[in-house]
Amino acid sequence: MFLPGTLEAFGLYLVRTSALVLASPLLGSGAGFSGYKVGLIFAMSLLLYSVGGVPLAAEPSVVVFGVFALREVVVGLLLAFVLHAVVLAVRVGAELIGHEMAFNMSNIIDPASGVSTPLIAHMYETLLFLALLAVDGHHWILRALAESFTRAPVASIDFELAAIDVALTQFTQLFAAGIAFAAPILVLLSLISVVIGLLARAVPQINVLEFGFNLRIIVGLLAMALFSPLLTPAFDGLLERLMEGLDASLAALEV
Numbered sequence: 001m002f003l004p005g006t007l008e009a010f011g012l013y014l015v016r017t018s019a020l021v022l023a024s025p026l027l028g029s030g031a032g033f034s035g036y037k038v039g040l041i042f043a044m045s046l047l048l049y050s051v052g053g054v055p056l057a058a059e060p061s062v063v064v065f066g067v068f069a070l071r072e073v074v075v076g077l078l079l080a081f082v083l084h085a086v087v088l089a090v091r092v093g094a095e096l097i098g099h100e101m102a103f104n105m106s107n108i109i110d111p112a113s114g115v116s117t118p119l120i121a122h123m124y125e126t127l128l129f130l131a132l133l134a135v136d137g138h139h140w141i142l143r144a145l146a147e148s149f150t151r152a153p154v155a156s157i158d159f160e161l162a163a164i165d166v167a168l169t170q171f172t173q174l175f176a177a178g179i180a181f182a183a184p185i186l187v188l189l190s191l192i193s194v195v196i197g198l199l200a201r202a203v204p205q206i207n208v209l210e211f212g213f214n215l216r217i218i219v220g221l222l223a224m225a226l227f228s229p230l231l232t233p234a235f236d237g238l239l240e241r242l243m244e245g246l247d248a249s250l251a252a253l254e255v
Contacts, residue, residue, distance in 0.1 A: 019076025
């Protein structure tokens with residue numbers, strides 16, 4: 001019914017696609033019924049294999065096929081890591097803001113991961129995902145997946161160490177971008193800390209803890225509203241880095 005090596009090759013397509021979809025914070029998130037993920041993975045794998053897939057030259061042994069599958073997992077995780085790095089940049093900046101506003105004490109539980117997420121970070125991540133969907137960023141990820149099968153065909157154990165350098169570069173650059181993303185609000189909140197300290201010395205009768213707590217929240221919310229126009233260029237820069245990271249990852253995977 002199938003040519004020899006067809007099921008094995010399609011299985012490797014499934015492994016790489018599964019690693020990307022399940023590890024991606026946009027495609028793989030959600031706490032509801034995961035049947036749609038199974039359908040999405042199977043449909044994408046079938047489509048990509050029908051377009052450019054070819055059967056394996058020889059049927060591999062169980063051990064060799066396991067090595068091939070492990071390599072496909074690494075490739076899928078590398079592509080998903082690029083999007084994770086962008087989300088991490090926003091999360092780092094937002095958590096710094098939430099810490100300065102004393103909002104990190106009020107967290108919510110992410111139903112997808114069970115991890116407690118600060119409110120400010122959750123808000124900015126939601127805005128990032130909306131911006132990503134608005135510019136069809138999810139299509140970039142799927143195109144990168146399709147291109148990866150051309151540049152790094154399945155049934156190979158070749159893996160360039162340049163991919164590790166790309167991942168480290170993405171992480172460091174986006175970590176710095178996350179700090180720069182929150183810099184205007186952090187500077188303003190730092191000035192508020194100085195003002196609170198001066199008031200505590202000038203008027204010792206003031207309850208510094210209660211007064212400072214309320215002042216930080218009010219100023220922080222006003223600063224977030226005041227600097228909200230800066231979100232557009234900040235998100236544009238992060239999305240541009242996402243595209244550059246996907247291109248760099250594909251170039252590192254090319255054999």
